[in-house]
Amino acid sequence: MSVRARWSWAALGSLAFLAASCGKPDGVAGATAWEGQQTTETVAVESLKVVRGSLADEIRASGTVAGIREAFVVSETQGLVKSVTFSLGDRVEEGRELLRVDDRIAALNLDRSREQYEAARLELDATEKLAAAGRAAPADLTRARGNASGAKAQYETALKSFNDTRLRAPVSGVIAAKDEVATVGATIAPGARVARIIDTSSFRITVGVGEREVGLIEQGAAVKVYVPAALGEDFVEGTVAAVAAGADPATGSFPVVVAFRNGFAGRVKSGMAASVSIAARKSEPLVVIPSAALVRRGPDFAVFVDRGGTAEVRPVTLGRRSGVRAEILSGLAEGEKLIISALTRLRPGVPVVSTERGDTADWE
Numbered sequence: 001m002s003v004r005a006r007w008s009w010a011a012l013g014s015l016a017f018l019a020a021s022c023g024k025p026d027g028v029a030g031a032t033a034w035e036g037q038q039t040t041e042t043v044a045v046e047s048l049k050v051v052r053g054s055l056a057d058e059i060r061a062s063g064t065v066a067g068i069r070e071a072f073v074v075s076e077t078q079g080l081v082k083s084v085t086f087s088l089g090d091r092v093e094e095g096r097e098l099l100r101v102d103d104r105i106a107a108l109n110l111d112r113s114r115e116q117y118e119a120a121r122l123e124l125d126a127t128e129k130l131a132a133a134g135r136a137a138p139a140d141l142t143r144a145r146g147n148a149s150g151a152k153a154q155y156e157t158a159l160k161s162f163n164d165t166r167l168r169a170p171v172s173g174v175i176a177a178k179d180e181v182a183t184v185g186a187t188i189a190p191g192a193r194v195a196r197i198i199d200t201s202s203f204r205i206t207v208g209v210g211e212r213e214v215g216l217i218e219q220g221a222a223v224k225v226y227v228p229a230a231l232g233e234d235f236v237e238g239t240v241a242a243v244a245a246g247a248d249p250a251t252g253s254f255p256v257v258v259a260f261r262n263g264f265a266g267r268v269k270s271g272m273a274a275s276v277s278i279a280a281r282k283s284e285p286l287v288v289i290p291s292a293a294l295v296r297r298g299p300d301f302a303v304f305v306d307r308g309g310t311a312e313v314r315p316v317t318l319g320r321r322s323g324v325r326a327e328i329l330s331g332l333a334e335g336e337k338l339i340i341s342a343l344t345r346l347r348p349g350v351p352v353v354s355t356e357r358g359d360t361a362d363w364e
Helices: 011-021 104-132 138-163
Strands: 043-049 058-074 079-084 097-101 166-168 173-178 193-209 222-226 235-243 254-261 273-279 286-290 295-297 300-306 311-322 325-330 337-339 352-359
Touching: 058 173, 058 254, 097 193, 104 138, 193 273, 222 254, 235 273, 254 273, 337 352
Parallel strands: 043 352
Antiparallel strands: 043 337, 058 193, 058 273, 079 097, 097 166, 173 193, 193 254, 222 235, 222 273, 235 254, 286 325, 295 300, 300 311, 300 337, 311 325
16 A cells, blocks of 8 residues: 555544644644645755764753741640740751740649659559568459559640740751731740741752653752752752652642752752753654654544655654654664654645754754
């Protein structure tokens, strides 16, 4: 069967497919039909030399800068704020007291429960000695143990309530937000947010990539990070810290976490917009072409090549695709001339005059 016979179809079906394929996100050209009157008019086209190359040298994405660790300080008690020892922008160490709530009742409850626990322990010790000497009934020992256990639980509950009156930094970092309730004399309630702390020793950016790109990214890959608001056109080097095993159900993209060190004297801050360029996984070079050079008929793909000054339709088998490039597993050979322009005007056998614009591995 001739190339023309294999790739011809009714004009009405061609138009319907063209209408359905407009705006497709894969970048495939609209030249899906070349049925029609044959012409001998020579068509001027641009072409690329077919070569082997990488599907993608880098994967680009964008996201928002965040601290390597971020935490909120949240109250677990209720009462009047007695003291506040931090301000917006302060650097604090993990465990430092930031705010204290009136602790008078909590302190009294703690003292009472401590005394009750100590008394219950002394009673248990005495009962155990009597039981060992055969002078105490088993029921007495069981009762003493129960009293000691209950007193211990009350003491630990009182101790937690007392400790909750002192709000401490859960991580080391910089105070990025201070809520209005963090004011001496204010009434605080359980669940009230007091402050936000960001560990700025390092930063992270979580970006989303498509299913065609995630397979090209591996943990530890080198990354160029651009933060225009802080660094202008300069970039900082980072690494891929993690690659998600599945897509985000809300977006369909695959999360990738990029980490980089802080060495910018405070210029880079959490919340700034950033873009990243991730070095793609190295693979065996294959024939790679611009996706825009592809034409299609239903599920099948083809390209036009300049064969001795004549346009020829060449069915191809696609491999992976990423961005504006596609791997060709079969149908094209190195050194051939791939036509990349005037595709809608071409028919098999049409004379062409091509101007070579480079090779397929570098063209985007």
